[in-house]
Each structure stands twice: as structure tokens, then as C-alpha cells.
Amino acid sequence: MLRVLPGAALAMLAVVALAGCGSSSSHTATSGTPLVGTFHLTAGSCSGPSVTGTYFQMIQPGGTIAAGKYFENPDSPCVNKSYTSGTPGRDGGLVTGRYQPNPVPAFNRLQSALADEILAPQSFTEIDFAISTNALDPQTGLKVPAPEVYDNNGRLSGQIEAWSAAWNDQYFNQGSPKPNGTSPGLTSPLTGTYDASTHAFLLTWASQVVGGPFNGFTGYWHLQGTFAPSPA
Amino acid sequence: MTRLSPTAAAVSELQMAGSVSARVPDRRRWPLYVAAVIGVALIVMPLVFNMFDRAPKGATMLEEFRPFMTTARLDGFQADIRQVSAAVAETNGPVSQRLRSSAGSGAGSSSFPSSYTSLSSQWPVIDATMTNLLDKVQGNLGNYRAVAALPSFTLFPWFFVLPGVITLGLAGAGLLWPRRRGRVRVALVVLGVGLILAPAVFQMWQRAPEGGRMMSAFRTIETTSNVERIQGYFSTMASGQGAIRLDIVPALERSGLTTAEIESQFPAVATLDSNWVHILNDMTPMIGAMSDGVPDYQAISSLPAFPLFPWFFVLPGVVLGGLALLIRPQGAS
Numbered sequence: 001m002l003r004v005l006p007g008a009a010l011a012m013l014a015v016v017a018l019a020g021c022g023s024s025s026s027h028t029a030t031s032g033t034p035l036v037g038t039f040h041l042t043a044g045s046c047s048g049p050s051v052t053g054t055y056f057q058m059i060q061p062g063g064t065i066a067a068g069k070y071f072e073n074p075d076s077p078c079v080n081k082s083y084t085s086g087t088p089g090r091d092g093g094l095v096t097g098r099y100q101p102n103p104v105p106a107f108n109r110l111q112s113a114l115a116d117e118i119l120a121p122q123s124f125t126e127i128d129f130a131i132s133t134n135a136l137d138p139q140t141g142l143k144v145p146a147p148e149v150y151d152n153n154g155r156l157s158g159q160i161e162a163w164s165a166a167w168n169d170q171y172f173n174q175g176s177p178k179p180n181g182t183s184p185g186l187t188s189p190l191t192g193t194y195d196a197s198t199h200a201f202l203l204t205w206a207s208q209v210v211g212g213p214f215n216g217f218t219g220y221w222h223l224q225g226t227f228a229p230s231p232a
Numbered sequence: 233m234t235r236l237s238p239t240a241a242a243v244s245e246l247q248m249a250g251s252v253s254a255r256v257p258d259r260r261r262w263p264l265y266v267a268a269v270i271g272v273a274l275i276v277m278p279l280v281f282n283m284f285d286r287a288p289k290g291a292t293m294l295e296e297f298r299p300f301m302t303t304a305r306l307d308g309f310q311a312d313i314r315q316v317s318a319a320v321a322e323t324n325g326p327v328s329q330r331l332r333s334s335a336g337s338g339a340g341s342s343s344f345p346s347s348y349t350s351l352s353s354q355w356p357v358i359d360a361t362m363t364n365l366l367d368k369v370q371g372n373l374g375n376y377r378a379v380a381a382l383p384s385f386t387l388f389p390w391f392f393v394l395p396g397v398i399t400l401g402l403a404g405a406g407l408l409w410p411r412r413r414g415r416v417r418v419a420l421v422v423l424g425v426g427l428i429l430a431p432a433v434f435q436m437w438q439r440a441p442e443g444g445r446m447m448s449a450f451r452t453i454e455t456t457s458n459v460e461r462i463q464g465y466f467s468t469m470a471s472g473q474g475a476i477r478l479d480i481v482p483a484l485e486r487s488g489l490t491t492a493e494i495e496s497q498f499p500a501v502a503t504l505d506s507n508w509v510h511i512l513n514d515m516t517p518m519i520g521a522m523s524d525g526v527p528d529y530q531a532i533s534s535l536p537a538f539p540l541f542p543w544f545f546v547l548p549g550v551v552l553g554g555l556a557l558l559i560r561p562q563g564a565s
Contacts, residue, residue, distance in 0.1 A: 060467065061460045071467050072347060074474015081347070081471070111513050125470040126477070126509055168516050213520035216460065 032152030034096075035194070037229035039149070039201060041093035041119070044085025046078035053224050054086035054119070061216035065186055065206055071217065075123035086223075087120040089131075093225055094118055094203075096147045099162060102132040106166055113166035124167060131174075133162035138171035139211065142179040149190070149203070156192035156203060163207070165219065170212055174219045176205040184208050186218040199227045261407060263555040267420060268403035270548055270555075274396025277544070278389035286531040290385035293528035296521040297376065306370045309518065312511045313362050316469060318500035320355045323348070323480060327498055331480075334487035345479045351472025358465045365462075368449050375446035378439040385532070391430070392544070398423055399552060406559065413561045420556035427549030431542035444538035447529075454529035459522050466519060473508050476501060 044055040058071040070082030077085060091100060100117040107113055113121055113130035121128035137144045149158040161175040176190050177183045185208035192203040203223040209215055278284060300306070323344075331343070344352070351358075383391075399420070406416035431437055452458065481501065484494050495502040504511075536544070 060464065072471045072474075074347065074471055074478055081474075110509050125474060125512060127512055168512055170516070170520065211520070211524055213463070213466070213516040213523060215520075215523040216463070 032150040032155075032157070035149045035151050035156075035227055035229070036097040037095070037227060038092055039094040039096070039203065039223060039225060039227050041086060041088040041223055041225040043087045044078075044083070046076075046080070046083065046085060049078075049080045051078055051080070051083040051085060054088075055083045055222050056086065057082050057084070057220045057222075058214070059186065059206075059218040059220060063218075065188075065218065065220050073124050075126065084122060084124060086122065088225075089116045089119045091117040092228075094133075094147060094223065096149050096158075097230065098146050099133045099135055101134045102130075102138065102164075102166060106130075106132075106138075107169050111169040115166060127168050129165055129167035132164050132166065133160075134164060135162075137162065137173050137175070137179045138164055138166070139173045140179045144175065144179045149192075151194045151196070154194055154196070156190070156194050156201065158190050160190050160205060163221070172209050172212060172214060172219075174207040174209070174221065176207045178207070178210060184210060185216070192223075194227065201225060201227050260413070260560045263558040264403045264406040264413075264416075267399055267552060267555050268407075270551060271396045271398075271400030271403055274392045274399060274548060277392050277396075281535055283389040283392075283535065286535055287385045287388040289528040290388075290532035290535075293525045293532065294376075294380050294385070296525055296528070298380070300518050300521060301369075301373060301376045301380075303370075303373065306366060306373065308514055309366050310363070310370075312507075312514055313359060313366065315500070315504050315507060315511070316473075317355070317359050319476065319504035320352055320472075322498055322500040323476060324352055327480060327484065327501060330489075330497075331483055331487060345475040347471035348475035348480065351468050351475070354465075354468055358468065361461070362465065365453060368453065372446045372449045375442040375449070378435075378442035379446055379538075382436070382439050382443070383434060395423060395427055395548070399548075411561075413559055417556045417559040417561065420552050420559070424549045424551075424553030424556060427545045427552065430545045430549075436542040436545075440541045441539045447533055447538060450529060451533070454522065454526050456526055459519070459526055462519055462522065466515070470512075473504060477505050477508070481505060 042053040044051055044053040057065075057068075058073075059065060060069045060071055063069045068082060072081035073084045074081060076083055094100075095118075100115075102113075102115045106115065110127065112128035114128075115121070115130035115132040118131045118133070121130040132138075133147055135143065135146075144161040145159065147158065147160045147162060149156055159175075159177065161173075161177060161179050163173070163175040165172045165174045173179055176187055178187065183189070186206050187208045188206040190203060190205040192201060194201045201224070204221060206218050206220045208218045278287075300309075328344075335343075402416050402419050402423070406413045431440075481494060484498070485491070489497070
């Protein structure tokens with residue numbers, strides 16, 4: 001009996017340790033079927049003041065996601081300049097289960113960002129911004145997990161800590177939760193919907209910028225398109 | 233004759249000191265007790281003022297500002313503001329007249345996009361605020377350099393803790409080994425003189441008040457509300473410049489002007505257009521440094537005032553030196 005105890009204690013310790021540090025999404029309540037593959041994005045499309053497809057908005061400090069005040073991007077093709085539409089990148093969109101990192105170098109001589117796997121670089125006040133996911137978040141230097149999305153009867157959840165925007169030779173973590181597991185300000189979890197028959201999806205989240213020239217601003221991300229699972 | 237080991241000698245001294253003190257109050261001890269208290273105070277002071285947390289933030293703030301605190305860089309920011317100012321004035325004046333006349337009548341500045349009119353209406357306030365801010369920063373360039381030339385803020389707590397530990401050690405040695413009080417006395421005098429000279433060696437008498445003036449000047453700059461105001465200005469400027477680039481210049485082209493004619497007739501608008509990316513490259517990191525500096529500034533502004541710092545060395549130095557002179561080695565009359 002006494003011989004068994006150390007083994008049982010070790011097993012319990014191992015379970016506790018695994019529960020504590022093993023899961024990359026330990027900060028996020030996730031359940032359901034993991035969707036591993038490519039979330040092919042539908043390009044943002046402006047029709048009058050409304051926008052469909054993939055886009056993002058930047059909310060100024062003190063504003064709300066629903067009502068702003070928004071940062072207006074003069075280079076937006078939309079009438080409502082608070083919307084910056086997105087165009088799918090070389091991978092067609094967001095890939096879960098692995099990273100889509102920044103290229104080297106990540107910026108050109110005008111300090112426009114060059115990452116183009118998830119979204120094509122998009123002009124933001126005449127300088128291109130770009131999106132990537134990296135094992136080490138470029139702004140904070142913290143290790144972050146690759147994006148994960150789970151389907152629970154058509155409702156999506158997960159974590160997208162690694163979502164990073166690059167602009168003007170600077171990086172802004174735009175993930176949810178943030179790389180330290182917190183959700184400051186207007187940061188909201190990744191949520192969405194998924195139609196298993198058509199594979200159509202909608203993913204949204206908000207992420208407050210922490211540090212740098214846009215400290216306190218919040219990015220609201222709206223990704224729409226069709227999911228394609230990775231080949232088994 | 234048997235020689236005692238050092239430990240045995242110390243025990244013997246302690247026993248002697250104990251037996252002597254048991255018989256006669258040792259009035260020569262009190263300077264050592266006071267020195268011990270000063271030592272403890274020096275050790276505790278950084279903890280009381282939370283220096284181990286706050287002082288490194290001062291070092292971080294100085295480092296964040298370093299790239300921008302040059303005459304050339306600050307002159308560049310002033311030039312950026314002047315360029316926007318000139319472009320707004322030109323758009324409101326000659327450009328508006330040109331567009332109005334080419335349209336026949338009726339269309340004037342009121343036909344500009346709202347993102348431009350927003351910039352135009354806010355510009356006098358933005359200009360005054362930004363120019364005042366840059367003047368203030370530029371006026372404190374010398375003060376910044378003086379503070380940056382001090383030893384790293386990260387070391388500051390140790391400037392108190394180390395002399396404190398040494399003082400406490402010496403006082404303890406003097407109390408434990410009365411026969412060594414002569415050496416303790418000399419060491420305390422040396423330490424006291426060192427503390428008195430330290431501010432002069434680090435030019436603190438000049439630099440600390442300059443740092444104090446910089447901290448005062450930055451009090452209204454390094455606040456969350458001020459940084460958010462400047463972020464808002466930046467947003468307005470970016471939208472307004474976009475309107476000039478994407479709406480107003482094309483309108484001039486539609487009025488029959490070539491690119492070369494726009495550049496020659498409206499040089500301020502053309503200059504802002506061609507320099508805008510450079511202005512963004514220049515200004516956004518500065519706004520980032522200002523924003524990131526707010527918590528750092530607030531941390532160091534809650535430390536004791538900079539001009540007091542030399543006195544934190546001199547006063548303990550004078551007291552320690554004076555106490556040392558009052559210590560009488562055992563056997564001395």
C-alpha cells in the first residue's frame with residue numbers, strides 16, 4: 001500500500017502540472033470540435049454605409065464598439081471611413097493550428113508592413129498595415145499559442161492571442177485574449193457562428209491596444225468566409 | 233604565551249565588554265547605536281519610497297525618450313507641424329478660391345469633405361497645443377541631458393542600501409569589538425566623507441535641480457488625458473491629410489491643373505502630400521513614447537523631489553562623520 005502512494009502522488013502531480021501549463025488555450029473557455037484548417041476570407045465589400053465580408057474598425061479611447069468614436073482611415077474604399085475592408089492574403093485567410101508569421105524583413109523602406117499570408121497589406125493613412133500570427137508576439141515578446149477555433153453546434157469560440165498587426169515599423173498585438181491572458185478595456189473573446197453544411201463562418205472579436213502610439217484604441221475584427229479543414 | 237584564535241579573541245572581547253558594561257555604563261557606545269540607526273534608515277528608505285519598483289521606470293522613461301531628445305529631431309517635429317499648418321492655410325485660402333472659381337460659384341470650402349473641415353476647424357487649437365508642447369520639450373532638452381547623464385536610475389536604490397549596509401556593519405563591529413573602534417571610527421569617517429562627496433562627483437548639485445525642472449515641465453505632458461488628446465489630434469490630422477490627398481488634390485486636377493501646376497501654385501499642399509509618410513514615420517513613435525512614458529513618469533514623480541537627492545547623501549554623510557569623531561576607541565580617555 002505504502003509503495004503505491006508515491007506513484008499515485010506523482011501521477012496526481014503530473015495531472016496537475018499538465019492541467020496547469022499544457023493547454024495553450026488555458027486562458028479561454030473552449031469547448032466543442034476543433035476546427036483545424038483555413039478560414040478562407042471573403043473580401044470586405046462596401047455598399048453605401050454598410051459593409052459585409054472581412055473588415056476591421058478602430059475605436060478611439062473612451063469609445064464603444066457599437067458607437068465609436070472611430071478612427072477614420074482615409075484610404076478605406078468605403079463611404080464610411082471607419083471601416084477598413086480586408087482582402088484575403090496568399091493563404092486565403094486565417095489558418096488555425098499553426099502560425100502565419102511575419103516575413104523578414106517585416107517592413108519596407110517606407111515602413112509599410114509586408115506580411116501577406118492572412119490578409120493582403122492594406123493602406124492605413126498611406127502606410128500599409130499587415131496581419132500575421134507568430135510564436136513570439138512581436139510587440140510583447142511573449143510566447144503565444146497558434147490560433148484555435150472550436151465549433152459547438154454552430155457557435156464558435158477559441159483564442160487568437162497571436163493576431164498581430166504591423167504598421168509604420170511598429171507592432172500592435174490585436175489578439176484575444178492578450179498574450180498575458182488578460183482582456184483589458186473593450187477586449188472581447190473570439191466568438192462566431194458556423195454552418196457545418198455550407199462551412200460558412202463568421203468570427204468577431206475586439207482587442208484593445210496596450211502600449212505605443214495607439215495605446216487605449218481598440219481594434220474590432222470581423223472575419224467572414226468559408227472554412228476548409230486541413231487534409232487529415 | 234598562548235595565542236588566541238580570532239574567534240576566541242572576539243569572544244574574549246565580548247566577555248570583557250560585557251563585564252565592563254555590567255559594571256560601568258559605556259557612554260562611548262551611543263554614537264555607534266545612532267550610526268546603526270542611520271544604517272537601517274538608509275537600507276529601509278528605498279523600500280519606503282518603493283524605489284526598487286519606481287527607479288527602473290525612470291530609467292525606462294529616459295531610454296524611451298532618448299531617440300527624440302535631440303535638437304535635430306525636435307526641430308523636425310516643429311517643421312512637421314509647420315508643414316501641416318501651411319497646408320491648412322493654403323487649402324483654406326488659395327486652394328478654396330481656385331476650386332470656387334473653377335466651379336463657377338457656390339462651391340467653396342464648404343464643399344470640402346468633413347474630414348478636412350474637421351482638421352481645418354480644429355487646427356488652431358492643435359497647432360497651439362502641439363507647438364507649445366514641443367517648445368516645452370525643446371526647452372527642457374538640457375535638463376533631460378543632465379538627468380540622462382546621472383548614473384542609471386536603476387542603481388539609485390543601491391546608492392542608499394550599500395552605504396546603509398556598510399554603516400550598519402561598521403556600527404555592529406564597533407559594538408561587538410570595542411578594541412576595534414579605532415578602525416571603525418576611521419572607516420565611518422571615510423564613508424561619511426564619501427557620502428558628502430558623492431553628489432559633487434556625480435554633479436548632482438547641478439543635475440538634480442535640472443531633473444526637477446524637467447519633471448515639472450513634463451507634469452502636464454505625461455498624463456493620460458494629454459496623451460489621449462494628442463492621439464485624437466493625430467487621428468484628425470491623418471483624416472484631414474487623407475482628404476487633401478484623396479479629395480482636394482484630385483479636385484484641383486479636375487479643375488484643369490496638372491501635377492506640376494499644383495506643385496508650383498500650391499507648394500504647401502504638395503509638400504504635405506509628399507512628406508506625409510515621413511511625418512507619420514517621425515511622429516507616431518514619439519506619441520508612442522509619450523504614451524508608454526505616462527506610467528513611468530507617474531512612478532518617478534512620486535519619488536522625493538529631485539533637488540532633494542544630493543541631501544540624501546550629504547546629510548547622512550555629515551551625521552556619520554560627526555558621530556565617528558565622537559567615537560572613542562577603548563582605552564582612550
